[in-house]
Amino acid sequence: MSVEPEARTDAGAEGLAAIRDRPREALIGFDFDGTLSPIVDDPAAARAHPGVVPALRRLAPLVGTVVVITGRPAATAVEAGGFADLDGLVVLGQYGRERWENGVLDVPEPPPGVAEVRAKLPRILANAPEGVAVEDKGLALAVHTRRAAEPQVALERLRSLIEALAERTGLAVEPGRFVLELRPPGMDKGAALRALAAERGASAVLFAGDDLGDLAAYDAIDALRKEGTPGVKVCSSSDEVTALAERADVVVDGPPGVVGLIERLADDLG
Incomplete structure (x- = not known):
């Protein structure tokens, strides 16, 4: 029996169905702070929810691409997330200006x-x-x-x-x-998500976020839908930011809810 996450919109349900039907071509993306990691007073103290790495380790072999897109430097996100030995993960830092993959870090010169x-x-x-x-x-x-x-x-x-x-x-x-x-201007999470989706030839895209900077990724999914690529907008909800929940197809309760969503996807696709 399917245990996939419940979508509250038809477009979200279509996106989840597309991921289920062709998982090896799907792209699953996440913000870091507030989505995979609880928000803390000191950003340097942030760490991924303890369930994140085990859940991603289950999901990564089942789908085409798993990516973390964050405003943090990519290396910082890898360390804070405990992602260094997580096979099949791409980390796009600084809103996509930096890239970490298979232990290799690409960082441009600052303007x-x-x-x-x-x-x-x-x-x-x-x-x-x-x-x-x-x-x-x-x-x-x-x-x-x-x-x-x-x-x-x-x-x-x-x-x-x-x-x-x-x-x-x-x-x-x-x-x-x-x-x-x-x-620096000219790059945001939406541009990063679209570029990676094009690079990987993604047949469906899911992105989970919690903050205003993630709205650009929501915009990208809306644009991809218009172009024929199904997508799912997931909100890691909080009392501090409500703008994402208003536009999301799936709403979960903070990082623990995101972990549950990843586990349900892995159950459904495994």
Whole structure:
């Protein structure tokens, strides 16, 4: 008997059926933070849910491609996820600018604007509320307010300053869950997902995410559907971000729910 995840839309049900019918040509993608890993106050302390690697180890041999697409550097995601010895996994870091596969890491040179932001952020944040922290990702820098006494107030207080700095340095601002990230423009999770789907000749695509940066991947799935490729949008739900749940075909309860979804897919395809 099938135990595949339950879709609440016809398009999502069609996508799941397409994955079931031709799994060796399917692409299954995931965000990292908030999807495979619980959100924590210190990004450096994030680790994948303990059920993720065993579940992905079951799923990977059954489908064409399993990919993690994250704003983190690819190497950081591999370490935080415990993915180093997970065969059949692709990790696209920095929204697709970096790629890790079979132990090989490909990282481009950062654009000049990143160095300028790195130099100017300390002065801009000199009077920021206590608890505001900067995460240096190499190709991007993220300003986190989660540890401030009033995270949303701190975020809004800094937003115009961060946006002005991004405009001066030619970078883009990526908002997230109590974070504003300054990164090179021209690449997002949707572009990364579409490029990999084309590279692999994917017959169906599923992507699971939780935050605003994942909406670009949802847009990519919508576009692929219009072009004839079935797709499934999965939301790892939270109280902090509701925009994804409103557009998702399948909604699960955070990283534990994502693990359950992976296990159900593996049961159904195995």
